[in-house]
């Protein structure tokens with residue numbers, strides 16, 4: 083065995099047994115990873131997940147309720163500057179219909195995701211949360227509506243929202259600033275700490291393969307996650323969108339995304355880790371591969387089919403024409419084929435003690 087492989091094995095063993103590495107070890111791993119070590123990490127990650135959550139995969143119903151957005155994230159297809167998209171907003175009734183459909187299909191978590199859309203004032207969001215909770219009291223609500231003040235987050239939590247997803251996108255301030263003109267890296271990170279303090283189950287997350295992203299940047303992502311200790315981490319490849327300045331860049335790779343999923347599972351063994359739609363969009367078996375590398379959540383779409391293709395954050399998004407019921411059975415099939423079974427319960431983080 084070459085000394086390099088020996089060192090790499092020592093590093094992956096440390097990661098498996100101690101769920102920790104320092105930045106230098108992690109960077110060495112990322113810089114020198116090969117097929118054998120990749121396989122080794124994937125197996126360790128899968129074992130770690132099974133030890134904690136068994137072979138169950140949690141399901142969430144995703145409702146993309148607005149594609150209006152006041153932000154200008156350079157990579158994102160629904161950025162405010164994009165004049166080529168048809169904007170839509172769902173009414174409370176339309177959102178409730180999605181929940182009704184989701185409830186019939188057995189979902190016990192509704193993820194309300196949207197652009198940063200000022201039309202939905204705090205009062206409107208609170209009304210949406212309270213109405214869903216009134217009708218489906220045994221279901222969890224996850225919000226994913228961007229950066230808000232501490233007080234707004236607190237209002238949402240008090241109204242009954244259980245979880246909040248806010249990807250940090252990249253933990254490199256330089257990269258963050260490059261892709262988010264008029265936004266503040268520090269404010270975004272502060273939001274995540276605020277959400278934790280309020281008591282949400284919190285999801286952070288980042289993209290793989292952003293133009294110019296280095297392994298050093300990915301080390302920063304992992305170190306930030308280690309410090310924040312979120313309950314969920316959303317990781318997906320960057321995929322270019324034709325109406326953005328990044329249109330001619332390459333997507334993040336399936337390999338790198340899988341490696342980062344596995345590493346995050348090993349750093350945070352109990353984390354809720356989705357096999358994302360973006361992962362399924364760059365590779366027909368992307369989500370299956372993610373599930374076999376430590377992911378344990380999938381989020382089929384419940385949005386009405388008439389608006390589906392309008393929530394286009396990147397090109398080539400899968401499932402844009404499919405009915406919710408089709409996605410539900412299609413995903414179940416994929417989960418089974420990957421060697422797992424679906425779990426339709428709320429799927430809280432295993433250490434979650436309730437509100």
Ligand code: 5AD
Nearest residue numbers: 157158249319320321322360395396
């Ligand atoms: N490629 C991949 N993921 C993207 N997102 C936004 N735009 C893209 C893109 N072009 C991700 C961001 C955001 C999440 C909802 O979708 O990480 O937080």
Ligand code: FES
Nearest residue numbers: 401404409412413
């Ligand atoms: Fe939507 Fe397969 S998950 S059709």
